[in-house]
Amino acid sequence: MRKQAPIQIFKKIPYMENNMDQKNLQKMISENDVQAIDLKYCGLDGKWYHITFPARRLETVLARGVPFDGSSIPGMRSVESGDMVLMPDITTAQIDPFYEVPTLRMICSICDAETRIGIKKDPRSVALRAHEYMKSTKIADRSTWIPELEYHLFDTVQFYSDSFSSGFNIASSESKDALPEDFDDLDGVSRQDVKGYHADTPFDRFYEIRQEMVDQMEKSGIKVRYHHHEVGLSSQQEIETELLEFPKICDDTMVMKDIIRRTALDY
Known part of the structure; x- marks a missing residue:
């Protein structure tokens, strides 16, 4: 079976890029003996929520994300259409300094499970879309x-x-x-x-x-x-x-x- 490529949700944003790619991410995990990967995402209340998985599942999660029931997050969606997926941004990867178990943290966008596009109520997706709108309308080049x-x-x-x-x-x-x-x-x-x-x-x-x-x-x-x-x-x-x-x-x-x-x- 052909390996599924990671899904691109947004266009690349130059100053959000760093040297982090999947190879360097695996290197960080190996050098720090990472046992768990913690995915953070922001709710409408401005608070972080998280879900954690074993480091061995990294490749699968990067390609497919982590599905979850968005109806359980305040203000997101109804139960009838509650399926969403968390898509991690590898440029945000860092070793979490607080956990005793070696843990790598990545920040995610909340995306629709079918389209893999950031949903309208995801604060992070709103910020990214606002930035793209600012540039596309030539209001400004940077903020x-x-x-x-x-x-x-x-x-x-x-x-x-x-x-x-x-x-x-x-x-x-x-x-x-x-x-x-x-x-x-x-x-x-x-x-x-x-x-x-x-x-x-x-x-x-x-x-x-x-x-x-x-x-x-x-x-x-x-x-x-x-x-x-x-x-x-x-x-x-x-x-x-x-x-x-x-x-x-x-x-x-x-x-x-x-x-x-x-x-x-x-x-």
Whole structure:
């Protein structure tokens, strides 16, 4: 039986290309003793979903993709026409730095199972189509973006909901108004009634965690401009990239969000 060639979903985008082809991908898998390949895709809620398969199935997956029931993903399609397929982009292949089992990660587009064309509601496909439209209409030759990722690093977050009440409680060791129950602030660096913008250490308690996040982003090929404490006194953070190309920055933003969440959970 003749080997089925990988299906091309979109035209090649020059600055999304790198030296990664199937031969180099196999080399990366071999050199890193990769046992599993993790496919990531973005839902309409802006969150990553994933499915994982043994590395030995790589050739089959690259050629045929991974079918799944799109009706189970919020907002995608009805059960009657729910069959979709994930088509991985090998130019996004990287070794996942968080899993103990050696795992290679690739980002996918959500495609129609019959046509292998990116569906209208797939955020990644929308970005790629928008880019192609921009170039085909000669609006511009390229588009560059600087995302600012702002988030909080809370010590604890609690919430409750019962028949008669509901609420939440957020604790931050940086703010005297929101100290954790078991935190006595013996070093006296928690503050009150001030803004946290560009707070220096020791008041910027989570500098080391933020730097670890940035280090991992740089290792992933994402160029960071700077990072700092934001205005919110209760541990608000910011990481800003350099001017980066669209639509690759869309994938990079998802990678950065993943690094932030998983690094924070390590603490």
